[in-house]
Amino acid sequence: MKHITLLYPDAECNLSTVACIVGTVEIFSRANGYWTQQGNKQKYQLSVAGTTSGEQYINNLVALKPDSHIRDIAKTDLIIIPSAMPGENIGDSRMMYDWI
Numbered sequence: 001m002k003h004i005t006l007l008y009p010d011a012e013c014n015l016s017t018v019a020c021i022v023g024t025v026e027i028f029s030r031a032n033g034y035w036t037q038q039g040n041k042q043k044y045q046l047s048v049a050g051t052t053s054g055e056q057y058i059n060n061l062v063a064l065k066p067d068s069h070i071r072d073i074a075k076t077d078l079i080i081i082p083s084a085m086p087g088e089n090i091g092d093s094r095m096m097y098d099w100i
Contacts, residue, residue, distance in 0.1 A: 016083065
């Protein structure tokens with residue numbers, strides 16, 4: 001089974017990033033559901049991974065909680081980076097850049 005990692009840029013997540021993440025999860029989940037309804041085995045596992053494991057509120061409106069921490073993912077077949085990825089900030093962002 002293939003593994004897909006969707007990065008969650010914890011430090012500078014905005015509502016555009018949330019929309020990218022939610023949309024990606026929805027599309028891949030529906031595709032996987034359709035595939036298995038046709039009698040096939042699941043093709044991939046999608047994980048939302050970030051540099052924190054707890055949930056974070058974005059603009060005090062919505063909360064996102066990654067499935068895993070990037071340090072727990074030793075191998076992945078595909079990395080999806082949301083369109084609103086943060087700039088050249090250090091700290092948690094640096095950890096994400098190094099992991100990629």
